[in-house]
Amino acid sequence: MIFEGLAEKLQNTFSKLKGKGKLDEKDVNAAMREVKMALLEADVNFKVVKDFISRVKERAVGDEVLESLTPGQHVIKIVKDELTHLMGETQSKINFSNKPPTVIMMAGLQGAGKTTTCGKLAKLLKKEGKRPLLVAGDIYRPAAINQLEVVGKQVEVPVFSMGDKEKPVNIAKESILHAEKHGNDVVIIDTAGRLHIDANLMDELKEIDQGVNPHEKLLVLDSMTGQDAVNVAKEFNETIEINGVILTKLDGDTRGGAALSIRAVTDKPIKFVGMGEKLDELEAFHPDRMASRILGMGDMLSLIEKAESSFDQKKAREMEEKLRSQQFTFDDFLDQLEQIRNMGPIGDMLNMLPGVPSKQMKNLNVDEKELNHIQAIIQSMTKDERTNPGIINGSRRKRIAAGSGTSVQQVNKLIKQFEQTRKMMKQFSGSGMDKLKKKGGK
Numbered sequence: 001m002i003f004e005g006l007a008e009k010l011q012n013t014f015s016k017l018k019g020k021g022k023l024d025e026k027d028v029n030a031a032m033r034e035v036k037m038a039l040l041e042a043d044v045n046f047k048v049v050k051d052f053i054s055r056v057k058e059r060a061v062g063d064e065v066l067e068s069l070t071p072g073q074h075v076i077k078i079v080k081d082e083l084t085h086l087m088g089e090t091q092s093k094i095n096f097s098n099k100p101p102t103v104i105m106m107a108g109l110q111g112a113g114k115t116t117t118c119g120k121l122a123k124l125l126k127k128e129g130k131r132p133l134l135v136a137g138d139i140y141r142p143a144a145i146n147q148l149e150v151v152g153k154q155v156e157v158p159v160f161s162m163g164d165k166e167k168p169v170n171i172a173k174e175s176i177l178h179a180e181k182h183g184n185d186v187v188i189i190d191t192a193g194r195l196h197i198d199a200n201l202m203d204e205l206k207e208i209d210q211g212v213n214p215h216e217k218l219l220v221l222d223s224m225t226g227q228d229a230v231n232v233a234k235e236f237n238e239t240i241e242i243n244g245v246i247l248t249k250l251d252g253d254t255r256g257g258a259a260l261s262i263r264a265v266t267d268k269p270i271k272f273v274g275m276g277e278k279l280d281e282l283e284a285f286h287p288d289r290m291a292s293r294i295l296g297m298g299d300m301l302s303l304i305e306k307a308e309s310s311f312d313q314k315k316a317r318e319m320e321e322k323l324r325s326q327q328f329t330f331d332d333f334l335d336q337l338e339q340i341r342n343m344g345p346i347g348d349m350l351n352m353l354p355g356v357p358s359k360q361m362k363n364l365n366v367d368e369k370e371l372n373h374i375q376a377i378i379q380s381m382t383k384d385e386r387t388n389p390g391i392i393n394g395s396r397r398k399r400i401a402a403g404s405g406t407s408v409q410q411v412n413k414l415i416k417q418f419e420q421t422r423k424m425m426k427q428f429s430g431s432g433m434d435k436l437k438k439k440g441g442k
């Protein structure tokens, strides 16, 4: 889970605070010492931590808070506000030009995830109705052009390349003319990365910057590198004045030091975050939702958005109709299962629910294997069996178990569960519903 270490420590501290009826300054100070340690261990910038703690303390030790009926809750609310503030308050969006194409320059060190993120961003913008063009501006790394072309194909976005002989600034200029001619309203330029910041890299970025005057300069940073990422952000910002940051690999970051420091140190917002290697795993960054998540207050809004974008609305309506008319089959069951799994690992989703503390999350071993078994069992059924589960007799059960690598008991269990669901649906649908109502009315 993202920021797991930090979340666990903060939630521990606050559960102690919540348990106390009355608070005095000493209690607040003790809690703040723990918060300070937790933030430092999460690799948050030292000065950022110091300012943060003094702001929280200043607000928390006032009479209004300490004399209130729920001082613990009050202090937590202040911490949440200040965490949100630290990460930039509200969501920062891309500046689109009134006169297309909008030119986005992507910068970053090698390995940060720049090329992948170019593809992810193209995919996201395409989903929003834009017509992006990807531009291969990294001419030094031998495989970079090819990698961008592969990514472009995967997200079905065209890639503009002039090979590795032309200067990147010229490629960038040409790509904009190409976009104008072909109706692409966003140009995403992948630039060269190096292992370390060096003068050549910075000169080249400056040259592209001055040559095409991008509307948006986004720096791609690896969140797992903590304070190093923050230092890289500072240097890039001093050279090419970036508009914002895309923080990658947040899915593997248990600490969160970069996410919590970048805004305060560079005054530049985090616009998007990478949440996995897949090309649809880029999300807009919402400081308030992230603060909620860190404090175990959940993130229902993100969960709902995720569900809305993963679930096919038309299919959902069809499914409802099937349930109503009792035509729900194993095929539909499989469909539902796949849609839910499209939303990502179950553990990540639970994590967005309020009141599921990170400590419990760790112990809660959501059994993805069990879901695999269910999928395999249904896939081993014939078409007839899926639509008419009644015909699945003993010998068929044996065959299905063998075909799916499971046991007859597991097959029995699934069929039983399925039948119970159907029975339940029957009660709640059509005349069944009326009967229930009548019963209640008596």
Ligand code: GDP
Binding pocket: 108, 109, 110, 111, 112, 113, 114, 115, 116, 117, 193, 248, 249, 250, 251, 252, 273, 274, 275, 276, 277, 281
């Ligand atoms: P570049 O050198 O900056 O262009 O980096 P690449 O785009 O080649 O990415 C480097 C590695 O990071 C690849 O293995 C990517 O799959 C991986 N990566 C990129 N973004 C993410 C992310 O958000 N989460 C995870 N887990 N991996 C990522």
